[in-house]
Amino acid sequence: MSNQTRTTHDSTADAEPTTEATGAIDIDHLTKVYDPEGEDVLAVDDMDLHIEAEEFVALLGPSGCGKSTVMDCIAGYLDPTEGDVVVDGDRVSGPDPKRGVVFQENRLFPWKTVQENVEFGPQMRNGVEEGRARSILDEMGLDGFEDAYPSGLSGGMQQRAELARLLANDPDIMLMDEPFSALDALTKEIMQKKLIEVWERDNRTVLFITHDVEEAILLADRVVVMTARPGQVKEVIDVDLDRPRDPEVVTTERFTELRERALSVIREEAQRALEQEESA
Ligand SMILES: Nc1ncnc2c1ncn2[C@@H]1O[C@H](COP(=O)(O)OP(=O)(O)OP(=O)(O)O)[C@@H](O)[C@H]1O
Numbered sequence: 330m331s332n333q334t335r336t337t338h339d340s341t342a343d344a345e346p347t348t349e350a351t352g353a354i355d356i357d358h359l360t361k362v363y364d365p366e367g368e369d370v371l372a373v374d375d376m377d378l379h380i381e382a383e384e385f386v387a388l389l390g391p392s393g394c395g396k397s398t399v400m401d402c403i404a405g406y407l408d409p410t411e412g413d414v415v416v417d418g419d420r421v422s423g424p425d426p427k428r429g430v431v432f433q434e435n436r437l438f439p440w441k442t443v444q445e446n447v448e449f450g451p452q453m454r455n456g457v458e459e460g461r462a463r464s465i466l467d468e469m470g471l472d473g474f475e476d477a478y479p480s481g482l483s484g485g486m487q488q489r490a491e492l493a494r495l496l497a498n499d500p501d502i503m504l505m506d507e508p509f510s511a512l513d514a515l516t517k518e519i520m521q522k523k524l525i526e527v528w529e530r531d532n533r534t535v536l537f538i539t540h541d542v543e544e545a546i547l548l549a550d551r552v553v554v555m556t557a558r559p560g561q562v563k564e565v566i567d568v569d570l571d572r573p574r575d576p577e578v579v580t581t582e583r584f585t586e587l588r589e590r591a592l593s594v595i596r597e598e599a600q601r602a603l604e605q606e607e608s609a
Contacts, residue, residue, distance in 0.1 A: 350381075350382035350383050350532065351382055351417055351501040352382040352383060352416070352417065352501035352502045352533060352534030353379075353380065353381055353382040353416065353417055353534070354378075354379070354380040354403060354414065354415070354416055354502065354534065354536070355378075355379050355380075355413075355414070355415040355416075356376055356377060356378040356379070356380075356399065356402075356403070356412075356414055357377060357412050357413045357414070357415060358375050358376075358377060358411065358412035358413070359373055359375070359376045359377075359399065359402060359409050359411075359412040359413070359414065360373060360374055360375055360376075360409060360410050360411040360412050361373040361395070361398050361399075361402060361407065361409055361410050362410045371558070371559040372395040372398045372558060372559060372560065373395040373398050373399055373402075373559055373560040373561070374559035374560065374561055375411075375412070375561065376395075376399065376412075376555075376560060376561050376562060377562065378553060378562055380534060380536060381534075382417070382501075382534055383532045383533065383534055384534055384535075384550050384551065385528055385534075385535045385537070385548060385549045385550045385551075386534075386535070386536050386537070386549055386550065386551050386552075386553055387537045387538075387539060387544075387545035387546075387548060387549035387551070387552045387553070388400070388536060388537065388538045388539075388553050388555065389538075389539065389540070389542065389545050389552060389553070389554045389555070389591060389595060390554055390555030390556070390557075390560065390563070390595065390598060391555075391557050391595060391598045391599040391601075391602040392540075392599075392602070393558055393602065394555045394556060394557055394558050394560045394598065394602065395555060395558055395559065395560025396506075396538045396555060396560065397506055397538065398560070399555075399560065400430070400504050400506055400536065400538060402414050402421070403416075403421065403428065403502070403504055403536065404424060404428055404430050404504050405421045405422065405423040405424040405425060405428065406424060406430075416428065416501075416502065417501075426450055426454065426498040426499075426500060427498075427499075427500050427501045427502065428500060428501070428502045428504060429495040429496075429498050429500035429502070429503050429504065430495075430504045430505075430506070431488075431491055431492065431495055431503070431504070431505045431506070431508045432506050432507070432508065433506065433507040433508060433510050433511050434511070435479065435487045435488060435490065435491040436491065436494075437479040437487065437490055437491060437494065438479075439478065439479050439480055440478075441478075442475065442476050442477060442478055443466065443471060443474050443475055443476070443477050443478075443479065443482070443490050443493075444462050444463070444466065444475040444476065446479070446490060446494050447462040447465060447466060447490070447493045447494050447497045448462045448497065449494070450494065450497055450498040451497055451498065461497065462475075462493075462497060463475060465493045465496050465497055466490075466493050468493075468527075469489040469490070469492060469493045469496075469523065470489060470523075471486060471489055471490060471493065474486065474490075483516075484511060484512055484513075484516070485512055485513075485516035485519070485520065488508060488509065488512060488516075488520060489520070489523070491508075492508075492520075492523070492524070492527075496527065500533060501533060501534060502533065502534045502535075502536070503528075503533050503534070503535045503536070504536050505524075505535065505536065505537045505538065506538045507538055507539055507540065508520075508537075509521065509539075509544070510539065510540065510541070517544075518576060521544065521547065521548060524548070525548060525573070525574075529572070529573075535548075537549065542588055542591045542592055542595070543579055543588060545591065546566075546568055546570070546584060546587050546588055546591065547574060547576075547578065547579065549568055550567075550568055551565055551566065551567055551568060552565070552566040552568060552587075552591055553565050553566075554566065554591060554594045554595060554598070555598070556598050556601070557598045557599070557601040557602035557605060558602065558605070563594055563598060564594045566587060566590055566591055568587060569583070570583060570584065570587075
């Protein structure tokens with residue numbers, strides 16, 4: 330995959346080089362306290378989670394439980410109050426294009442064309458590789474829209490351009506905060522398929538926040554359910570469904586069991602969140 334993929338060589342002369350996977354995330358006793366106007370808000374409390382390199386993990390939990398906070402700490406946008414986020418053995422101390430982020434609303438520059446947006450990241454670092462932006466846009470089904478401005482694209486196309494922008498940076502880790510939640514059902518299904526194609530081919534690590542339990546189970550290797558705020562890991566559900574998964578997998582007995590399990594944990598935590606709000 331990336332030019333930063335670490336390649337190790339066996340000492341024996343005829344051994345094939347082996348590629349070591351990158352993108353392992355260790356969330357280690359992570360605590361985050363916000364301090365708006367001197368009033369402490371404990372968002373995440375002593376959270377531990379290990380995500381394997383190249384794993385696809387979905388993060389679920391009641392509203393306000395700290396999902397985005399965890400993601401922002403991994404992205405390097407926020408400093409933990411206590412604890413650490415460690416990626417491939419290195420403590421995260423700020424943003425890095427190797428940890429790409431996609432939000433529900435795209436972060437494309439409205440004054441740049443689609444191609445200029447996709448080329449912006451690489452241009453800021455090592456320069457643009459001839460034809461690369463076009464081939465990524467092509468892959469995202471945006472062939473012919475290179476010169477369009479984001480405002481001229483549909484919501485689904487904007488999110489495809491956003492994904493293209495992310496891929497142009499060749500990230501080891503894709504951090505996705507409800508990326509498809511504003512899309513209609515059909516566009517969402519297309520985007521989910523596209524994401525899985527890219528993930529399976531390039532072996533990137535994905536952390537995917539969603540409120541959609543079916544989406545989480547359809548996409549992920551593991552679903553991590555967080556507690557009500559302050560966020561901690563409540564339960565980790567292994568999604569033991571074969572891949573590739575087609576949309577019909579949602580009708581299977583195993584899928585239903587997994588969904589019911591995730592829903593019952595979330596319901597319990599959402600109820601707790603509600604009670605906390607009422608007693609506040
Ligand atoms: N900058 C901030 N200042 C103060 N409090 C904040 C700040 N950002 C988030 N919070 C609070 O921290 C808690 C966790 O917020 P966060 O956005 O991480 O939750 P979330 O699980 O991603 O929520 P949602 O599912 O609604 O997007 C919430 O109570 C939120 O109000």
